[in-house]
Amino acid sequence: MGVLRPEEEAKVRELFAGLERPVELVVALGPEETAMLGARDVDFGAEATRVAEGLAELGELVSMRVEEEPDGFPRFPSVAIRPDGEDAGVRYDGLPWGYEVASLIGGVLEAGRRESSLKPESLEALASLDRDLALDVFVTPT
Amino acid sequence: MKCAFASPRVSATAIEANEFPRLAEEMEVWAVPRIVVNGSPQWDGSVPEAVFLQRVLSAAYG
Numbered sequence: 001m002g003v004l005r006p007e008e009e010a011k012v013r014e015l016f017a018g019l020e021r022p023v024e025l026v027v028a029l030g031p032e033e034t035a036m037l038g039a040r041d042v043d044f045g046a047e048a049t050r051v052a053e054g055l056a057e058l059g060e061l062v063s064m065r066v067e068e069e070p071d072g073f074p075r076f077p078s079v080a081i082r083p084d085g086e087d088a089g090v091r092y093d094g095l096p097w098g099y100e101v102a103s104l105i106g107g108v109l110e111a112g113r114r115e116s117s118l119k120p121e122s123l124e125a126l127a128s129l130d131r132d133l134a135l136d137v138f139v140t141p142t
Numbered sequence: 143m144k145c146a147f148a149s150p151r152v153s154a155t156a157i158e159a160n161e162f163p164r165l166a167e168e169m170e171v172w173a174v175p176r177i178v179v180n181g182s183p184q185w186d187g188s189v190p191e192a193v194f195l196q197r198v199l200s201a202a203y204g
Contacts, residue, residue, distance in 0.1 A: 129199075131202060
């Protein structure tokens, strides 16, 4: 079974065709925390790899690779979204599935833009930052 | 994520709460999305871009 339904695949293919620069998905694999009850049969790392592979198939400018326990990844599995192969500090920790696949797709689309989709006033505020900001957003797939 | 792509000073991680229950508990995740800034839990729920920026900046500088 594919990661997306056929009609969703067609839509994502269309969106990925509009990317302005290459986007790389780096799947980081390593020891996983014991997750929720009933999830013991799920190989989260293998599934995350499958999701990234599925997305990479949908766009010429989208690629993926797998790394074993790379530096800078505190949790596994994790999928980093890298514009032009550069580490922009954007990751999805865990297996993106359900609605969260859409978040990953949104991340690829933003990474593939040469100009940010944020409003000018937001970019201005970010440009004035004089300290580092680590944003964590906890999500669930449903 | 948009903020992180737009600024080298910002990093952004989406974390699947069910897969990392210990961290989720530590960050008091009872509803999603739960926003955490520099390791400090801030608020739950989606907000407009301007409000998001304002809250994040006030958390960072507060």
